[in-house]
Amino acid sequence: MINPLFxxxxxGILIGVGAGYLGSFMILKRMSLVGxxxxxxxxxxxxIAIIFGINPFFGAFTALFLAIVGIWFLERRTxxxxxTLVGIFFALSLALGILITPEPELLExxxxxxxxxxxxxALITITAIILIFFTMxxxxxxxxxxxVSKQLAQSMGINVSKINFIFLFMxxxxxxxxxxxxxxxxxxxxxxxxxxxxxxxxIGLSRFTKLAALFGGISALGGILFxxxxxxxxxxxxxxxxxxxxxxxxxxRK
Amino acid sequence: MVQVIIYLDQIFNLMAxxxxxxxxxxxxxxxxxxxxxRGLNFFVQKGDVLAxxxxxxxxxxxxxxxxxxxxxxxxxxxWSPKLKVSYVPQKFNIDKDLPLSVGEFLGFKExxxxxxxxxxxxxxxxxxxxxxHHILKERMGWLSGGQIQRILIAWSILDNPDVLLFDxxxxxIDVGGEETIYNLLKKLKDERGFTVIxxxxxxxxxxxxxxxxxxxxxxxxxxxxxxxxxxxxxxxxLYGGEASFYKHxxxxxx
Numbered sequence: 253m254i255n256p257l258f259x260x261x262x263x264g265i266l267i268g269v270g271a272g273y274l275g276s277f278m279i280l281k282r283m284s285l286v287g288x289x290x291x292x293x294x295x296x297x298x299x300i301a302i303i304f305g306i307n308p309f310f311g312a313f314t315a316l317f318l319a320i321v322g323i324w325f326l327e328r329r330t331x332x333x334x335x336t337l338v339g340i341f342f343a344l345s346l347a348l349g350i351l352i353t354p355e356p357e358l359l360e361x362x363x364x365x366x367x368x369x370x371x372x373x374a375l376i377t378i379t380a381i382i383l384i385f386f387t388m389x390x391x392x393x394x395x396x397x398x399x400v401s402k403q404l405a406q407s408m409g410i411n412v413s414k415i416n417f418i419f420l421f422m423x424x425x426x427x428x429x430x431x432x433x434x435x436x437x438x439x440x441x442x443x444x445x446x447x448x449x450x451x452x453x454x455i456g457l458s459r460f461t462k463l464a465a466l467f468g469g470i471s472a473l474g475g476i477l478f479x480x481x482x483x484x485x486x487x488x489x490x491x492x493x494x495x496x497x498x499x500x501x502x503x504x505r506k
Numbered sequence: 507m508v509q510v511i512i513y514l515d516q517i518f519n520l521m522a523x524x525x526x527x528x529x530x531x532x533x534x535x536x537x538x539x540x541x542x543x544r545g546l547n548f549f550v551q552k553g554d555v556l557a558x559x560x561x562x563x564x565x566x567x568x569x570x571x572x573x574x575x576x577x578x579x580x581x582x583x584x585w586s587p588k589l590k591v592s593y594v595p596q597k598f599n600i601d602k603d604l605p606l607s608v609g610e611f612l613g614f615k616e617x618x619x620x621x622x623x624x625x626x627x628x629x630x631x632x633x634x635x636x637x638x639h640h641i642l643k644e645r646m647g648w649l650s651g652g653q654i655q656r657i658l659i660a661w662s663i664l665d666n667p668d669v670l671l672f673d674x675x676x677x678x679i680d681v682g683g684e685e686t687i688y689n690l691l692k693k694l695k696d697e698r699g700f701t702v703i704x705x706x707x708x709x710x711x712x713x714x715x716x717x718x719x720x721x722x723x724x725x726x727x728x729x730x731x732x733x734x735x736x737x738x739x740x741x742x743x744l745y746g747g748e749a750s751f752y753k754h755x756x757x758x759x760x
Contacts, residue, residue, distance in 0.1 A: 280604070280605070280606075393614050396606065396614065397614055399599060399604075400598060400599060400600060400604075400606065400611065400646075401595050401597055401598045401599065402597070403571070403576075403593075403595035403596075403597055404593070404594070404595050404598070406574075406576050407574050407576065407593040407595070451603075451605055454605050455605065455607055455643065455644070455645045456605060456606060456607035456609070456610050456643070456645065457605055457606045457607070457610050458610060459605075460605040
């Protein structure tokens, strides 16, 4: 039997690292708002999965996948994602989700509970994180160039639309994974806050993305240990920890 | 009639031993039944500087995208084989907020630092110590408009292109800086012998630097040597009533 705290730390840190890293590209793509609220979409998916007795991860992932397809279409149609539309749609999903999620599961869905994870969750997490980093190392050049100039990227033979889709797909995976850690309300924050902190103290892309991953990992580590010691709910503490990192970076802002 | 002139010109050029590298015949572009360009005929010879002028929304940038094969078109575009074409679009999302250093941006096209330094020297940033310790480490968005334009020119010559397509080389630069950028482009062209096709809104620049000009407003309004074809009549036709551009007038339009 693996030590439960050790398991929580492994899963939590991996998710923090992945969320921070992907978050840096969300910020690069000027999708902070979308990143912040995308997790809200998962709730109706979780509710439907619970009602039909399926693993909530798959319900959440399906809902997130549909949401990223929607964002992707908006991106294709316009130069920038129409943030108002996304904001409204995501808030409505949350309202609907709260309404249809069975009462006993609602709290865990909303705020997550990493203390309930098992070794299967750990395996899924490890596999998914490897997939995410493997994919991102292959597409980060194309992704960044298409942010700098879509026209320039296209003239270099980059399929901007495909790259954007792959990236959003990775975001859907990390958010679905992270629901266990922070829940529907706060997973978006774990994507955006460490990356926003990293941006405060970075000039270039390399340092920005690495620090974002590091800050995500540190927030998870610190948050889970602190919550465990004081017997608090880990999800909000992890997000608060990332907030502390953000405030510290403000002091050294470039 | 235009066709005949093109063929006659080509025969003449064969006699003069000049190489035609691009022939465009009856080019048309439509987006959703909306006609953007219609019946364009022109050709480009090695070493030419061809300027494309026209009012906003005339289809100049779309013409570039068609030349690069990025949008569907009717008619024919024939580049001579094995040409290396470098393209600098007008639209760049480089703002103060974008965590991307000059070195990282140029590194997306060329890994070899020596080649990057040479390209930067070619665009007038000559101090190697300054390049390595300051320019390459600087955030793109912190540079001035003129400096960004130099970096973009450096980017475009990194892979020794045969043809340079430049959409508004002086967008976002003050009037004084424009001369500098065009002088730089001319110097590079003379040194490296590439062909330049550029979009410009500034007719004074066209008179000074281009040996051929195409005026378009959906269709071709004039085509030939700037001093011969940019007469008040065709300018009036090109820009509607406000024929305020005149050869010796130093009007500036954005």
